[in-house]
Amino acid sequence: MSAIVVLTLAAGCSKSDDTAAAPTTAALATPVPQPKTVSKLGDLSEFGNITADVAAIVDKGDLPAAKMRIKDLEIAWDSAEAGLKPRAANDWHVLDKAIDHALSALRADTPDPVDCKKKITELLITFDSLQGKV
Numbered sequence: 001m002s003a004i005v006v007l008t009l010a011a012g013c014s015k016s017d018d019t020a021a022a023p024t025t026a027a028l029a030t031p032v033p034q035p036k037t038v039s040k041l042g043d044l045s046e047f048g049n050i051t052a053d054v055a056a057i058v059d060k061g062d063l064p065a066a067k068m069r070i071k072d073l074e075i076a077w078d079s080a081e082a083g084l085k086p087r088a089a090n091d092w093h094v095l096d097k098a099i100d101h102a103l104s105a106l107r108a109d110t111p112d113p114v115d116c117k118k119k120i121t122e123l124l125i126t127f128d129s130l131q132g133k134v
Contacts, residue, residue, distance in 0.1 A: 039130040040088035041095070047077060048127045054102070055120045063116060067106040074103060091130050098126040 038044075050073040057066040077099055085092040098119075105111060105119040 039091060039132070041084045041091050041130065042087060044095075044127055044131060047073060047080075047095075048124070048131075050076065051102075051120065051123050051127060054106075055117075055124060058106075058113070058116050058120050061113060063106060063111045063113060066116065066120075067111070070103060070106050073099065095126055095130060098123045 050069065054066050054070045054073065057069055077096070081092075102116075102119040102123045105116045108115075
């Protein structure tokens with residue numbers, strides 16, 4: 001029993017241990033997870049992920065593959081229109097127009113890599129702005 005009292009008294013000692021109390025550099029640098037921001041249209045992450053895939057393909061210079069992948073975006077977007085558009089029609093039109101521009105750039109008779117990259121980048125920025133990331 002006296003050992004328990006000694007340990008309890010030692011644990012309750014008011015002398016501070018500065019090395020244990022100071023946060024490490026790693027602890028200070030640890031990012032705090034940010035909550036996922038959802039636009040008025042709802043969760044746009046599925047569409048944003050497809051667009052990011054298209055951007056990566058365009059960056060590799062494979063415009064025919066990017067043209068095929070953006071078809072997935074077009075199908076998903078068109079399928080979701082009835083549920084999304086009533087939530088925020090203006091936002092829906094802004095995003096729809098940006099998608100149309102990206103589709104047009106990739107579907108041109110002779111797609112211009114610079115124009116395709118520009119339109120995909122603009123589309124990604126539109127996604128981010130509607131989700132409050134910009």
